[in-house]
Amino acid sequence: MVFKQLKKLSLIAIATLASLPMAGQDLLASQAPIDRKMKAVDSLMMQQLIMNEVWEAPAADLYSEWSNDYTHVPANLPDSFRIDLRDFCMPTTSRVITSNFGARWGRQHKGLDIKVYIGDTIRAAFSGKVRIVRYEPRGYGKYVVIRHPNGLETYYGHMSKQLVSENQEVRAGDVIGLGGNTGRSTGSHLHFETRLGGVALNPALMFDFRNQDVVADEWTFHRSTYNRESSQATRLRGTGGIYRGGDGLNYAEVPGSDRQQASANVRYHKVKRGETLSAIARKHHTSVKALCSLNRIKKNVKLRPGQILKYN
Secondary structure, three states: OHHHHHHHHHHHHHHHHHHHHHHHHHHHHHHHHHHHHHHHHHHHHHHHHHHHHHHHOOHHHOOOOOOOOOOOOOOOOOOEEEEEOOOOOOOOOOOOEEEOOEEEOOEEEOOEEEOOOOOOEEEOOOOEEEEEEEEEOOOOEEEEEEEOOOOEEEEEEEEOEEOOOOOOEEOOOOEEEEOOOOOOOOOOOEEEEEEEOOEEEOHHHOEEOOOOEEOOOEEEEEOOOHHHHHHHHHHHHOOOOOOOOOOOOOOOOOOOOOOHHHHHOOOEEEOOOOOOHHHHHHHOOOOHHHHHHHHOOOOOOOOOOOOEEEOO
């Protein structure tokens, strides 16, 4: 009798012990959905914390406010400022620069003109936040301004269509618009600017469109050497002294470059409505053949009012 009771108790104990792992598994199974939800919450919180840290440095050292009202208000730049160029995307796959940064027709050209066609894809150069989406008929045309955590703001002008909205966060490589010919433009191209604290810097200091790359992992702005570095960047990564067409305007080298004197001797003619190559050639005592050679055009080219032609 005692033996039977002990056997019964043993069986109950074994059954109880055997059921514990299953109960534990049931508990884990019921807890799993909660854990997945907490993991998702933790992930979102972590992403937000990272984003907050990103926006606090180093761009916060340059900009005191966020505004969609003004395009740019130049501020006092520090004597030096390091700009992180990693995690970039070239704004266009085009390798053709048609106009350099610097002095052009008595005014400053604040960016690079890159040959694109209407409808070509334009992408964000770095991750950031869209500050301006606007249309300026006598200037940038349809354009977008993006502020980046590295301190830069990039401008994308003359687009045919904008595909982002103000205050939208974008990643490097996101499509932000399409190439166009809007605003003060006489041919389809992308006007690309890089500004630091609202001050326009030569994009060629950081971007190499010919090689579709940035110049290094980082670039440091130095107030004392900027002008010399900008001139050198134009020589190395600009048009190379050749106007390739595409924006209807000719470039002039930035002050201080070794080609400035040579470009000063070049003469230009702005085409008026109804003018022909023959009429322009007679006016400037040259030949149609010479005009075609200088401007790399054919004799039967259709001239546009406002088009710029070299004649010597």
